[in-house]
Each structure stands twice: as C-alpha cells, then as structure tokens.
Amino acid sequence: MNICIVGTGYVGLVSAACFAEMGNNVCCVDVNPRVVEKLRSGEVHIFEPGLEELVTRNYAEGRLQFTTELEEGLEDALFVFICVGTPPREDGSADLSYVFQVAATVGQKMKGYKIVVDKSTVPVGTADKVREIISEELHKRGASFEFDVVSNPEFLKEGDAINDFMKPDRVIVGTDNVRTAELLKTLYGPFARSRDKLIVMGVRSAEMTKYAANCMLATKISFINEVANICERVGADVRDVRRGIGSDHRIGYQFIYPGVGYGGSCFPKDVKALVGTAGEYDYEPQLLKAVDDVNNRQKTVLAKKIRNYFANQGGVQGKTLALWGLAFKANTDDVREASSLEMIRELTAQGMRIRAFDPVAGTRAAAELGDNPLVAIVADEYEAVKGADALAVVTEWNQFRNPDFDRIKRSLAAPLIFDGRNLYSPSLMAGLGFAYFCIGRPD
Numbered sequence: 094m095n096i097c098i099v100g101t102g103y104v105g106l107v108s109a110a111c112f113a114e115m116g117n118n119v120c121c122v123d124v125n126p127r128v129v130e131k132l133r134s135g136e137v138h139i140f141e142p143g144l145e146e147l148v149t150r151n152y153a154e155g156r157l158q159f160t161t162e163l164e165e166g167l168e169d170a171l172f173v174f175i176c177v178g179t180p181p182r183e184d185g186s187a188d189l190s191y192v193f194q195v196a197a198t199v200g201q202k203m204k205g206y207k208i209v210v211d212k213s214t215v216p217v218g219t220a221d222k223v224r225e226i227i228s229e230e231l232h233k234r235g236a237s238f239e240f241d242v243v244s245n246p247e248f249l250k251e252g253d254a255i256n257d258f259m260k261p262d263r264v265i266v267g268t269d270n271v272r273t274a275e276l277l278k279t280l281y282g283p284f285a286r287s288r289d290k291l292i293v294m295g296v297r298s299a300e301m302t303k304y305a306a307n308c309m310l311a312t313k314i315s316f317i318n319e320v321a322n323i324c325e326r327v328g329a330d331v332r333d334v335r336r337g338i339g340s341d342h343r344i345g346y347q348f349i350y351p352g353v354g355y356g357g358s359c360f361p362k363d364v365k366a367l368v369g370t371a372g373e374y375d376y377e378p379q380l381l382k383a384v385d386d387v388n389n390r391q392k393t394v395l396a397k398k399i400r401n402y403f404a405n406q407g408g409v410q411g412k413t414l415a416l417w418g419l420a421f422k423a424n425t426d427d428v429r430e431a432s433s434l435e436m437i438r439e440l441t442a443q444g445m446r447i448r449a450f451d452p453v454a455g456t457r458a459a460a461e462l463g464d465n466p467l468v469a470i471v472a473d474e475y476e477a478v479k480g481a482d483a484l485a486v487v488t489e490w491n492q493f494r495n496p497d498f499d500r501i502k503r504s505l506a507a508p509l510i511f512d513g514r515n516l517y518s519p520s521l522m523a524g525l526g527f528a529y530f531c532i533g534r535p536d
C-alpha cells in the first residue's frame with residue numbers, strides 16, 4: 094500500500110519504518126530540510142534502539158523515501174498519516190497549528206481519494222476540524238475529491254517503540270466508514286496478527302481512548318508515588334507493598350514503580366490537556382488535577398531529601414552533587430519534562446554544583462539547561478562522582494544498576510547516595526557503608 098507520513102518524530106519515523114518493513118511504500122515528509130538530508134544519508138536524528146537499522150535498510154531497499162514536499166508525498170498515497178507535534182501551550186492545551194497546517198495543505202494539493210489518519214495525540218474533536226479544513230480548501234479550489242478522516246492514536250513507548258509498533262496490544266481505529274475500517278484492517282493485518290486486536294469505534298471515542306490510556310497510566314504512577322511517600326512516613330517499604338498489591342491481577346505489577354515522577358512528552362502534556370478539555374465542557378476533573386499535582390510534587394522529592402540532608406551543614410550552597418541520568422527514563426535521549434532538569438534548576442538556584450552524566454541525553458540536557466556555570470556534563474559516571482559530596486541517581490539506565498560501589502565510595506567526598514529510582518537494596522548499601530536515601534522506604 095502507498096503511505097505518506099507527515100512528521101518524522103518518534104511516532105512518524107517509527108510508524109514509517111515499520112510500515113515499510115512490512116512491504117508498504119512509504120514516503121516521509123518533514124518540513125526540516127536538515128532532518129530530511131540526514132535521513133537520506135542514513136542518519137537518524139532521534140535515539141531509538143533498532144530504528145536506524147530499520148530506516149537505513151528500508152531506505153536502501155527503496156520502500157522508504159524522504160522529502161520536504163508534502164505534495165510529493167501525497168501524489169500516490171492512499172493513506173496520509175499526520176504525525177506532527179502537538180506541543181503544549183502556556184495554558185497546558187495542545188497546540189494544533191501543525192496538524193491544521195498539514196490538513197490545509199492536503200486540501201490544497203490532493204488529486205484523488207485519500208484517507209487522512211490522525212496519529213498525533215490530539216484533543217477530542219480534532220478529526221472533525223481536520224475534516225472541515227480539508228473540505229474548505231477543496232471548496233476554495235472548486236475540487237470535490239472524496240476523503241475520509243480517521244483517528245488512529247499511537248501507543249508506542251520511547252525506548253521500546255519498534256517492539257510496541259510491531260506487536261501492539263491493540264490498534265485503535267476511529268471511523269464511521271466501514272470501507273475505511275476494512276482498509277486499515279488490511280494495513281495493520283501484519284502487525285495486529287489477530288484481527289481482535291484491531292478495535293474499531295467512533296472518531297471521538299478513539300481520540301478519547303488515547304487520553305484515557307495515558308491518564309490511567311499517569312494515575313497509576315501518581316498513586317504509587319503517593320503510597321510511597323506515606324510508606325516512608327509510617328515505616329513501611331513500598332517495594333513490599335508494590336509486590337503485595339500487584340499480585341492482585343486487577344491491579345498488576347506493571348507501571349506502579351515509584352520514583353521521581355513521570356516525565357516525557359506524553360503523560361505530563363496529556364493529563365493537562367484532558368483537564369483542559371474537560372474544563373471547556375464545564376467539567377472539573379478532580380482526579381486528573383490531583384494526578385498532575387502529585388506528579389509536580391514528586392519531581393521535587395529527591396531534591397528535598399538532598400536539601401534536608403545538608404540543612405545542618407550550611408545547606409547545599411558550595412556542595413557538589415554527582416547526578417546519574419538526565420533522560421526522563423532509560424533508553425532514550427529525550428529530556429522533555431525530565432525530573433533531572435527540574436532538580437538541577439532547583440539545586441543550582443541554591444548554589445549547589447552539579448556534575449551530571451547520562452549515556453545519551455547529555456547534549457539535549459545541556460541545550461535545555463543553557464549556560465549555567467554550576468552545571469558540568471561529564472563523559473562517564475565515575476568522572477561524575479570524583480570529589481562530589483553525594484551521588485543522586487535519577488534515571489534507571491541499566492549501567493547504573495550494578496556499579497562499582499568501592500570505586501564510588503573512594504571517589505565521593507563522603508559515602509552518600511540519593512536514589513530516585515530505588516535501584517539498590519538498603520541493606521546492601523548499609524553493608525557497604527553508604528548513607529542511602531531512596532523513595533518510599535524508611536531511611
């Protein structure tokens with residue numbers, strides 16, 4: 094099948110590479126000529142395990158193309174996937190200008206029947222607006238080509254995106270058009286394996302499903318973080334509590350790991366956006382507001398422990414913190430809404446020096462943090478701890494799970510670890526002579 098994918102971010106590029114891998118002809122469109130040039134020369138501009146190999150191979154074999162011209166991508170395509178960004182505005186609502194711009198261009202340039210698929214995460218009602226925009230543009234040029242607008246939200250996780258796309262838990266297709274639903278079933282057949290995994294519903298329900306899924310997951314995380322904070326105070330261990338509640342199948346073990354709060358480009362933005370949408374319809378979503386509030390507080394929990402520890406030593410001013418992990422989670426170079434950045438801003442504002450290391454996110458973090466003389470991003474984790482007053486672990490990269498504790502102890506000015514991801518065992522740390530502070534376990 095011929096597919097045009099607009100936007101080569103995580104969702105667009107992964108979808109494109111995976112569709113091409115299944116034998117489809119895919120043309121990717123991106124307005125950024127540098128990105129297109131890089132992709133053509135086999136360089137993938139985002140860090141995602143396995144993606145570069147998939148992109149370069151499918152490009153070399155001719156199933157994947159890259160262009161800056163939407164008109165070129167539209168030419169032969171039956172499906173036009175909109176995968177452009179929907180960044181949050183100041184008030185938390187999603188900025189849909191890129192989505193609408195694509196819709197307008199489709200209306201201006203299309204020369205035959207198209208199925209326009211919203212894959213970007215967009216508020217309920219967006220597909221209807223996309224339809225209106227395309228109709229208006231067609232009307233302006235006196236054209237009357239048929240088209241359909243479908244909502245097909247994406248559920249992939251950064252760091253595991255190819256696996257999620259290739260073996261999805263479900264594929265949501267929002268359309269009232271039976272023929273369009275059949276065409277999408279054919280397109281997704283090789284991925285969904287069993288046709289039961291493809292769930293067809295109304296457009297607005299599909300749009301809502303995406304938000305409900307992310308908000309449910311964010312709720313689980315804020316819930317366990319709340320429980321963890323209570324555990325610390327009452328002398329309980331959240332690891333045991335997690336095991337205890339997760340064994341109930343209705344609750345499950347997944348996505349109830351306490352930590353430094355959820356970050357990334359999805360949960361924080363989507364929870365706020367659904368709160369905003371509900372507000373537009375005169376409804377106050379109390380639970381979702383609390384999920385967001387708990388998360389904002391959780392992002393400050395580790396910095397607070399550090400400040401408390403140093404409070405009777407003149408505060409954090411002039412002290413140095415080794416910080417392991419800048420990405421919002423492991424296996425990505427993405428630092429959007431990362432708790433690490435918030436921590437760094439808060440602690441440097443109090444005069445603390447930071448020596449940070451991340452296996453891949455250093456450059457992006459440096460760009461976000463700007464010029465701050467108190468922050469150094471160093472080349473490896475042991476370089477970070479040299480002479481530092483404490484170590485804080487913020488991202489759960491595998492290489493931090495079993496480090497050389499003797500070397501860390503020798504390098505630090507004092508054996509002190511703040512662990513925002515509960516990677517280590519308190520008894521092991523005590524045995525090794527570290528003062529160890531983590532999340533949801535008695536100190």
Ligand code: UGA
Nearest residue numbers: 247248249250251348349350352354355356357359421422
């Ligand atoms: C999330 C969803 O998991 C995907 O299903 C969805 O498609 C995607 O958003 C999206 O809307 O595009 P992602 O943001 O890549 O994926 O990352 P997650 O693995 O979900 O992690 C989000 C945050 O929650 C991270 O900061 C992570 O550290 C945190 N987290 C996750 C916890 O604190 N505890 C957990 O138990 C799980």
